[in-house]
Structures are given as structure tokens and as C-alpha cells.
Amino acid sequence: MIKVGLIGAGMIARKGHLPALKRMSGVEVVAVVDVNEKVAERVAREFSISKYYTDLDEMLKGEDVDALIVCTPTPTHYDIVMKCVNEGRSVLVEKPLCIKYEEALDIAKAAEEQGVQVCVVYNYRYFPAVVRAYRRVIKGYLGRVLTLNGTIFSHFPVAWTRATWLYHEGGVLYDFLPHMVDMIVWFSGGKPCKVVSFGGDYLPSGGFTNHAQIMVEFDNGVLSSISTSWLMGTQIFNLNVHGTAGHIFLDVRYNFMKEIHGTPTPLDDAISFAQYMVNVVKGVLSGYLFVGALAHYPIILRKFMLSLRRKGRYPVTAREELDRVFILDAALTSIKSGGRMISREEYERH
Amino acid sequence: MKGIISEIVVVRQHSYILEKISHALRKIMNFLGVIDEMKIFDSIIIKLNLCDARTPDTGTITHPVILEALLKILREVFPEKRIMAAEGDSGSVLADLYIKWFGFEEILRKYDAEWVNLLKVKRIKKRIDGYYFKEIEVPAVFEGAYFITLPKLKTNIVTGITASLKNQYGCLCVLKKNVYHDVVDEVIVDINLAIKPHLCIVDGIVGMGGVQGPAFGIPIPAGVLIGGKDPVAVDALCARIIGFNPRSIKHIKLAAKAGLGSLKYRVVGDPMPRVNF
Numbered sequence: 001m002i003k004v005g006l007i008g009a010g011m012i013a014r015k016g017h018l019p020a021l022k023r024m025s026g027v028e029v030v031a032v033v034d035v036n037e038k039v040a041e042r043v044a045r046e047f048s049i050s051k052y053y054t055d056l057d058e059m060l061k062g063e064d065v066d067a068l069i070v071c072t073p074t075p076t077h078y079d080i081v082m083k084c085v086n087e088g089r090s091v092l093v094e095k096p097l098c099i100k101y102e103e104a105l106d107i108a109k110a111a112e113e114q115g116v117q118v119c120v121v122y123n124y125r126y127f128p129a130v131v132r133a134y135r136r137v138i139k140g141y142l143g144r145v146l147t148l149n150g151t152i153f154s155h156f157p158v159a160w161t162r163a164t165w166l167y168h169e170g171g172v173l174y175d176f177l178p179h180m181v182d183m184i185v186w187f188s189g190g191k192p193c194k195v196v197s198f199g200g201d202y203l204p205s206g207g208f209t210n211h212a213q214i215m216v217e218f219d220n221g222v223l224s225s226i227s228t229s230w231l232m233g234t235q236i237f238n239l240n241v242h243g244t245a246g247h248i249f250l251d252v253r254y255n256f257m258k259e260i261h262g263t264p265t266p267l268d269d270a271i272s273f274a275q276y277m278v279n280v281v282k283g284v285l286s287g288y289l290f291v292g293a294l295a296h297y298p299i300i301l302r303k304f305m306l307s308l309r310r311k312g313r314y315p316v317t318a319r320e321e322l323d324r325v326f327i328l329d330a331a332l333t334s335i336k337s338g339g340r341m342i343s344r345e346e347y348e349r350h
Numbered sequence: 351m352k353g354i355i356s357e358i359v360v361v362r363q364h365s366y367i368l369e370k371i372s373h374a375l376r377k378i379m380n381f382l383g384v385i386d387e388m389k390i391f392d393s394i395i396i397k398l399n400l401c402d403a404r405t406p407d408t409g410t411i412t413h414p415v416i417l418e419a420l421l422k423i424l425r426e427v428f429p430e431k432r433i434m435a436a437e438g439d440s441g442s443v444l445a446d447l448y449i450k451w452f453g454f455e456e457i458l459r460k461y462d463a464e465w466v467n468l469l470k471v472k473r474i475k476k477r478i479d480g481y482y483f484k485e486i487e488v489p490a491v492f493e494g495a496y497f498i499t500l501p502k503l504k505t506n507i508v509t510g511i512t513a514s515l516k517n518q519y520g521c522l523c524v525l526k527k528n529v530y531h532d533v534v535d536e537v538i539v540d541i542n543l544a545i546k547p548h549l550c551i552v553d554g555i556v557g558m559g560g561v562q563g564p565a566f567g568i569p570i571p572a573g574v575l576i577g578g579k580d581p582v583a584v585d586a587l588c589a590r591i592i593g594f595n596p597r598s599i600k601h602i603k604l605a606a607k608a609g610l611g612s613l614k615y616r617v618v619g620d621p622m623p624r625v626n627f
Contacts, residue, residue: 155566156403158442167447203405204414204453231405233566 008072118318126296142243171208190218195330356583378577391496393432421461438468480540503554505563514550559627582611
């Protein structure tokens with residue numbers, strides 16, 4: 001039996017992790033921690049968890065847990081994950097692992113020294129259309145992938161949280177963008193080595209990044225650009241994968257993939273429109289479209305538990321997360337410096 | 351108020367240029383003779399419309415230039431009077447942040463006006479003969495204050511339109527205002543019975559149309575400012591501009607029935623805009 005403790009009892013814990021954990025065999029959630037006692041108590045009662053705490057140290061002292069799941073705000077991740085790792089516990093943490101590259105490096109080193117797993121949740125990569133697209137890419141159906149163009153727009157997160165921690169300096173870069181960054185790193189098959197970014201605060205007086213354009217060069221020659229914003233009138237999560245032999249368009253939110261080779265004919269467009277509609281109808285009827293990426297928590301948790309039993313490999317570990325955190329951190333640094341190119345070497349030198 | 355014909359001032363204005371808007375607002379206020387009426391009040395409170403985290407160009411929220419033009423006029427006439435701009439927190443409204451993000455804070459500072467988060471101030475209970483409430487909690491700052499409501503001209507997926515009457519929904523002293531969505535039209539009337547605006551200025555320079563209003567609809571450059579002292583008549587005209595029969599909008603009909611104003615109006619000023627919402 002794997003004993004798990006959950007840190008941060010907010011929305012993602014209640015709607016993503018805990019329902020999936022409760023359905024898993026061989027896993028027991030022994031305690032929940034939240035700084036808000038009422039929330040901790042309510043969630044413990046709702047999911048029949050025997051103990052709740054408001055202090056992480058007390059929980060680590062009082063409970064013999066094998067792993068911890070961290071669902072707290074991103075700026076708190078570094079301290080919490082380091083504490084758990086130094087106590088010899090494995091950790092599954094919501095994306096992104098942390099804010100700064102050097103923090104990610106610290107965590108990766110500490111995890112390796114302690115011999116524990118630190119894994120990061122990227123639930124959008126499990127949409128069937130994304131998995132299918134990735135398989136097509138690695139099998140070579142697009143030839144050599146040269147360009148990845150992503151667009152990820154969401155409204156301000158006020159619709160789902162009244163918490164204000166997201167409006168720190170990095171702002172939109174640390175909200176949904178990490179999912180897109182994960183996809184471009186994954187699809188590129190390379191290591192990001194240069195980042196240039198423009199954008200920043202497009203409000204009269206926001207004080208945080210709310211709109212940005214990021215360009216990334218990978219060591220294998222793949223080029224990528226991502227547009228991200230909290231200011232747009234529509235919600236979009238699209239990725240275009242361009243290769244020498246074809247192109248894949250991914251609409252992640254609608255779990256839709258379109259593959260194009262050569263010049264599309266009107267018949268291709270008609271077929272793809274029909275496929276899109278079938279996909280939407282299937283998504284609505286199955287309820288999948290409404291649940292969205294929350295539907296993937298059982299897969300994520302299963303992979304994490306298997307990796308703890310040394311029976312499988314979790315896809316994004318702390319070491320791999322360095323690539324993603326580098327892009328996020330470098331994007332913010334580049335924006336702050338007026339669009340200076342940031343190289344991986346520069347980060348690694350420091 | 352059966353039989354009464356309320357006067358509504360329509361001014362065509364196509365851009366958010368401070369001087370032009372000041373001129374338009376002066377025209378509205380002079381015609382309605384409201385400046386004299388304000389003199390006997392201790393304070394003036396302006397209810398903004400900050401219903402979501404959307405920039406003013408989307409037509410979702412009160413445009414800061416409208417507030418600035420209004421404050422400019424008020425400060426010239428009343429250099430010493432307490433003037434407040436207000437909005438209340440709700441599910442999707444972090445009012446204290448929006449005031450800063452969208453540039454209102456600086457304007458308020460410039461004209462020495464106060465910011466009031468309606469959910470964070472003292473409340474009083476008012477007895478009303480409402481459709482849903484017989485007693486309702488309202489922010490105490492409205493007591494003894496001249497009340498200007500400053501909404502946008504928008505479609506609303508729940509209530510049909512959002513204009514003068516609906517803007518007071520944001521004055522409800524609860525955070526989760528959607529708890530009343532089943533009786534929203536009745537509650538809109540009730541809150542207006544408790545705190546009825548003295549002056550309504552609807553900003554339709556860029557309004558909002560489509561079925562995703564009041565937050566995610568289509569910006570409609572209707573190019574109009576609408577002013578009046580009767581919120582029912584003002585909203586009846588707004589409904590007409592958007593393309594509804596005012597009697598088909600439940601809260602307008604209920605408000606007229608409750609005596610909050612008249613469905614009959616006479617338009618003075620510029621001709622009504624003809625736009626597709």
C-alpha cells in the first residue's frame with residue numbers, strides 16, 4: 001500500500017487528484033494539509049481522509065507517507081517540494097515545478113541525492129488527439145519537424161479562483177502557458193537553448209505579465225513560437241506542428257487533430273470539418289468536453305504510482321522539468337530586459 | 351408612475367476622447383438639471399460596472415474616460431464634496447484589483463475621489479415591498495448620497511439586457527451573487543427599490559451585443575450616451591436600441607409595475623442610433 005499525503009486542498013486537489021486517488025487500489029490518502037483549517041477539515045471529511053493538518057512540518061513528523069502531492073500555488077512549490085525531498089519523500093507537483101531555473105536545478109539535484117522521485121503534472125498532454133499527434137510525429141509522418149507554433153489564450157483566472165497569487169510578476173507565463181511549453185518541448189524532441197520574448201503588462205497598471213510572445217530555439221534546430229495572453233476575447237489552445245513532409249494542427253481543448261500533406265483540397269477541408277463535428281458531438285455526448293483535462297488525473301496518478309514501485313517511468317521528472325522552467329524563467333527575464341535573447345548557457349553558467 | 355412620460359437625453363458620441371465626452375455629459379446633465387439637485391446632498395456616489403476582468407475596449411466594463419469626464423465636471427462644480435466611485439466584489443469581480451488594473455485608481459486620485467468596494471463597507475437593512483425581499487441589506491454609503499449609476503449598454507444572457515437597473519445588482523451585499531439567478535429579475539427590482547439611482551448615464555459608445563454578454567459578447571460601436579433620471583425609462587430606451595421590446599425584458603416590466611419609473615419616454619437630443627446588437 002502506498003501512503004500519500006496531499007498538500008493544498010483547493011480546486012485541483014478536490015476535482016483532479018482526490019477523486020482519482022480514491023478510486024485507485026493500493027493507494028491510501030492518509031492526510032491532507034491546507035493553511036486554511038476549515039478547507040482542510042472539509043476536504044478530509046468529503047474524501048474520508050482520516051487526518052488533516054494546517055502545518056506541513058507537523059504532517060511530515062506525524063505521518064509515515066511514501067509520497068506527497070503538491071497542489072499549492074506555484075510560488076510556494078520550491079519550499080514545499082524541497083522540504084518533502086529533504087525528508088526523503090517522493091513528490092508529485094502541479095505544473096510548473098517552480099518559478100526560477102536555479103530552484104528547479106536545486107530540486108532536481110536534491111531528488112537525485114535523496115533517491116526520490118519528483119514528478120510534475122501536465123494533464124493536457126494526455127488528450128487522445130495530442131497523444132495521436134505525438135505518435136504521428138515520432139513515427140516520422142511529418143518528416144523532420146522544424147517549427148512548432150502554439151497559441152494559448154485564456155481569460156483571467158477570476159472565473160475559477162478568487163486567489164490573487166497568480167498576479168505575480170510572471171502572471172500569465174505561469175498560468176496555462178506551462179502546458180504549451182510542455183508540449184513544444186515534448187514534440188521538439190530537443191533541449192531548449194535560446195529564448196526571446198516580448199510582452200509584459202498591457203493593462204494601465206496591472207503590475208504583472210498578461211500578454212506575451214515567446215520564441216524558442218532547440219538544440220536540434222527546431223524553432224518554436226508561442227502566443228499567450230489573459231487579455232484575448234477567446235479561449236484557444238492550439239498547436240501547429242510543421243514538418244518537412246506535412247503539418248499537424250491540434251486544437252487541444254476540443255481534442256481535435258488534423259493532419260495535412262501537400263496542398264489541402266476543398267475535399268480535405270470538408271472531411272476535416274466533418275471529423276471536427278463528429279469529435280465535438282462525441283465529446284458532448286460522453287461528457288469528455290466538459291470534464292476536459294481533469295479526466296486525465298487517473299492516468300497521471302497511475303503513472304506516478306507505478307514509477308514509485310519502479311515499474312514504469314513518469315514522463316516529466318524534475319530533471320526534465322528543467323527544460324520547461326528554463327523557457328518560462330527565460331521568457332520573463334527576456335521580457336524584463338526588453339527582448340534580450342537568453343541562452344541556456346547563461347543560465348547554466350550561473 | 352403610470353402615464354408619466356420621462357425625458358431621456360441621447361447624445362451621439364463615437365470615441366472615448368475626454369473633452370468630447372465631457373461635452374456630451376454636460377449636455378445631458380444640463381438638460382436634466384441635475385447639478386442643482388446634487389447640491390443638497392452630502393456626497394455623490396458613482397456606481398461603476400466592472401463585471402469581469404476584461405479591458406474597457408471590449409465594451410464589458412465602464413470606460414475610465416467616462417468616469418474621468420464625469421469626475422471632471424463634478425469636481426469643477428463641487429470642489430469640496432465627497433465623491434465616491436463604487437463597485438462590489440462578486441464571483442468574477444475582484445473589484446479592488448480591477449480599479450488598479452484598468453486605470454481607475456489614478457483617475458480617482460487625480461480628482462480626489464474615493465474608491466468604495468461595496469462588499470467591504472458598513473451595511474444597513476432596508477425594509478422594502480419587494481418581489482423577493484421584504485428586507486434587504488445595502489451598503490450604508492448610499493444613505494444621504496446623490497447616486498449616479500454608470501452602466502454599459504449590453505446584452506445579457508440571463509436578463510436580456512444590462513443597463514441602469516441591472517447595474518445595481520452589483521450593490522447586493524453578497525459575494526456569490528449568482529445564488530439569486532433564478533429570481534434575478536425580481537432581485538434587480540428589489541435592490542433598485544432600496545437604492546434607486548438619481549441619475550443614470552448609460553455608456554453605449556462601445557456597447558456589447560451577441561449571446562455571450564455581459565462579459566464575452568461582441569463589442570458594438572453604438573456611438574451613444576444615454577442619460578435620464580428615470581431608470582425604467584432609460585432602460586426601456588436601451589432595450590429598444592438593442593432591439594428588444596422593453597415589455598419583453600422582465601426586470602424592466604417588473605420595475606415599472608413596482609413604481610420605479612415609467613415605460614413611456616420622450617427622447618431629446620440626438621436621434622437614436624440604428625445598430626445591430
